[in-house]
Amino acid sequence: MLFLEIKTISTETADKAYLTEEGFKALDCTESELFTIKAGCNEVKVNLYRLNQSTNSIVDPGVQLYLPKITCKHLNLPESLALTALVDRPKKTIKIGPLLGYLITRNKRLRIPPFTTQRPMLQLFSKIAREYGVISFAFAPQDIDWPNRKINGYIATPLPDGNVLWRKDTFPFPDVVYNRILNRSSERKDLITETVKNLQKVPGLHHFNPRFLNKWETHTILSRNPGMVEYLPQTALLRNFSDITEFLNKYGRVYIKPINGSLGANIIKLEKVPAGFQFQYRRKRKNLSGIWPDRLALQTELTKLLGRRLYVVQQGLDLLTYQGRVFDVRVLLQKNGSGRWTTAATVARVASENSIFPNIAAGGTAIPIEKLWESFTFGDWKTSETRQKLLDLGSNVHKTLEEELGDFAELGLDVGISKTGHVWLIEVNSKPSRKVFPKNQPHLKVQSIINIIDYARYLSGFSYPQNNTGDYYESNLYTD
Numbered sequence: 001m002l003f004l005e006i007k008t009i010s011t012e013t014a015d016k017a018y019l020t021e022e023g024f025k026a027l028d029c030t031e032s033e034l035f036t037i038k039a040g041c042n043e044v045k046v047n048l049y050r051l052n053q054s055t056n057s058i059v060d061p062g063v064q065l066y067l068p069k070i071t072c073k074h075l076n077l078p079e080s081l082a083l084t085a086l087v088d089r090p091k092k093t094i095k096i097g098p099l100l101g102y103l104i105t106r107n108k109r110l111r112i113p114p115f116t117t118q119r120p121m122l123q124l125f126s127k128i129a130r131e132y133g134v135i136s137f138a139f140a141p142q143d144i145d146w147p148n149r150k151i152n153g154y155i156a157t158p159l160p161d162g163n164v165l166w167r168k169d170t171f172p173f174p175d176v177v178y179n180r181i182l183n184r185s186s187e188r189k190d191l192i193t194e195t196v197k198n199l200q201k202v203p204g205l206h207h208f209n210p211r212f213l214n215k216w217e218t219h220t221i222l223s224r225n226p227g228m229v230e231y232l233p234q235t236a237l238l239r240n241f242s243d244i245t246e247f248l249n250k251y252g253r254v255y256i257k258p259i260n261g262s263l264g265a266n267i268i269k270l271e272k273v274p275a276g277f278q279f280q281y282r283r284k285r286k287n288l289s290g291i292w293p294d295r296l297a298l299q300t301e302l303t304k305l306l307g308r309r310l311y312v313v314q315q316g317l318d319l320l321t322y323q324g325r326v327f328d329v330r331v332l333l334q335k336n337g338s339g340r341w342t343t344a345a346t347v348a349r350v351a352s353e354n355s356i357f358p359n360i361a362a363g364g365t366a367i368p369i370e371k372l373w374e375s376f377t378f379g380d381w382k383t384s385e386t387r388q389k390l391l392d393l394g395s396n397v398h399k400t401l402e403e404e405l406g407d408f409a410e411l412g413l414d415v416g417i418s419k420t421g422h423v424w425l426i427e428v429n430s431k432p433s434r435k436v437f438p439k440n441q442p443h444l445k446v447q448s449i450i451n452i453i454d455y456a457r458y459l460s461g462f463s464y465p466q467n468n469t470g471d472y473y474e475s476n477l478y479t480d
Contacts, residue, residue: 002026004064006083006096011068017046023064024050027089037067037085039075039096040172041204042149046071065094076150076172084133086462098460099174100129100136100453101153103195103207105186113166114138114154118180121434123164125449126156132453133462137171138180141195149173175460177207178409178452182431184212184260206459208409213430215259216312218401222425225400231393231425234315238306241299243313248272253316256302258309268305269356270298271316280356281305287355287362317424319416322372326351328358328426329369330436331413333394337454337463341398343391344410344451345444347436348372366438389423390415397428409455410448412436 004023017037019027029035032047051066069079077083077096085096102122106115114122122138129136139153151173154166177199181187199207219235222228236243238256247254248270256268268281276293279301292298321327327350334344348369349358358364373381381387390413398411412432416424437444457463 002087002089004085004087004094006065006067006085008069008072008079008083009066012070014044014068014070014074015046016068017048017071018051018066019048020051020064020066024048026064027087029089034092036091036093037071037075037096038093039077040099040174041202042075042172044071044074076148076170078155078169078171080169081135083135095461097175098134098457098462099171099176100134100456101151101171101174101177102136102138102180103177103199104138104140104180105192106140106142113168115140118182119166122180123156124445125452126164127158128446128449129453129456130158132450132457134453134456135171137169137174138166139171141191144195146198173202173205175204175206176456177205178456179207179209179211179431187212206407206456208407208455208459209430210406211430212260213401213405213428215257215261215427216310217259218428219312221404222397222400222428225396227396228400228425231396231423233317233424233426235312238311238313241302244270244298244302245295247313247315248277251315255314255316256306256311257314258311260310266309267357268302269316282355282357282362287357289354317416317418319418319424320376322348322350322375325353326356326358327372329390329415329417330366330432331390331394331415332410332432332436332448333398333413334410334448334451335408335455335458336451337458339455339458341395342451343394344448345437346387346390347438347441347444349414349436360433360435366436368438368441386417386421386423393423393425397425401428409452 029048032049034045034047036043037046065085072079083096085094087094102125104114104116104118107117110116112119126136137153137155139151143152145152149172151171152168153171154168157165157167159165181192186192196210199205200210216237219232223232238244244254244256253271256270258266261267265282268279271278273291276291277298278291280287280289282288292301327348330347330349331343332345333341336342346369348367349360349364350367351358352363355363360366370381373384378384393415394413397413398408402408408430410432412429413425414427416426418424434445434448
């Protein structure tokens with residue numbers, strides 16, 4: 001595997017590129033030999049020539065290939081980037097990149113590029129991508145020029161004062177698209193669905209985590225795996241009121257969840273008590289609770305609350321609590337630079353007082369799983385049987401879902417632990433939030449981003465080669 005450092009030069013000839021003597025020796029090519037230069041999903045043909053004496057003054061140390069600016073324009077590559085390319089000598093290709101695009105939606109109220117509330121997170125992604133030799137940029141569906149196979153996206157450029165400028169520029173269709181559309185209402189819009197469908201048809205483009213998961217669909221798929229059944233709470237698609245009463249009679253406690261819900265929104269907890277039916281739910285950032293005295297009140301109030309959404313009804317579980325508060329365990333599964341699934345992080349999410357929602361968006365707090373586990377005096381978390389169960393569970397989940405739904409790069413598992421030590425899979429998320437990491441464990445967030453960047457390199461064919469000392473090659477793409 002051979003890498004070349006590239007610099008652009010001013011010349012009107014688009015079908016020629018120039019190699020230093022070092023570059024010619026590395027490629028073992030002949031004068032005017034024809035190569036294909038690729039950037040993302042775009043490509044051009046060029047003849048390779050030696051730099052002659054008159055052009056030797058432009059040679060920079062470490063640069064082996066000089067590419068005309070007009071060629072960059074044909075590839076829809078920004079001229080301002082210092083570029084790195086991977087050479088496939090047998091196929092006579094020089095692949096620039098890798099290029100990673102973050103698919104986002106624009107917030108009309110924002111006036112600062114890239115016009116999304118994700119700006120701080122994308123800046124961190126871009127910084128780490130830069131350090132790992134990846135050209136990354138953000139774009140919305142309306143930024144795509146389909147006929148000309150280019151994207152008018154935004155790239156994060158570091159400034160000398162430490163700030164970041166999001167600069168608009170032209171890019172080719174990237175090697176990889178990381179779907180960062182973070183709410184279901186946006187995902188359902190015609191423009192978004194059409195964009196996702198068309199991106200998946202682009203030859204050579206990898207698009208991972210393209211959609212949210214549906215709770216009922218996910219449960220149905222997982223329940224078909226015999227090895228998963230013991231981890232799944234009894235769940236049914238809610239069709240009529242008798243489904244709720246049947247579950248209440250059987251389990252005493254149930255949860256009613258929208259099949260397309262996120263962040264704990266619109267979930268209702270019901271429990272049979274001597275005074276009637278105790279309820280808890282969250283509306284407009286407020287936790288509401290009380291008692292409906294009889295079945296008529298239960299049916300009347302639920303009819304108002306549920307509206308026309310589709311719901312599942314789920315068995316209530318007798319789970320461990322932490323300092324009297326509800327908690328669950330978030331297991332983050334991600335693919336790495338070898339394309340293999342790994343357990344990237346395991347953290348505990350603890351609900352606020354008197355709340356049933358451990359979600360961070362609903363006021364929950366993230367704490368290290370080791371701290372929580374020690375409080376139960378169960379011994380060391382890393383050597384615990386429960387941790388091993390979570391690892392096995394994660395392996396089962398990603399294998400089962402990918403067989404049915406296609407490729408994912410990350411999945412968030414929300415897991416409950418019963419008072420008898422049984423592990424229950426409560427939910428699976430295909431767009432896991434990075435707000436879940438404890439504040440005193442910032443390395444977990446960073447590693448979760450590195451895993452995505454490494455996986456993008458893997459998909460692009462830019463897996464890290466080793467040099468003679470066993471160290472991994474890392475290129476510097478940007479000139480600050």
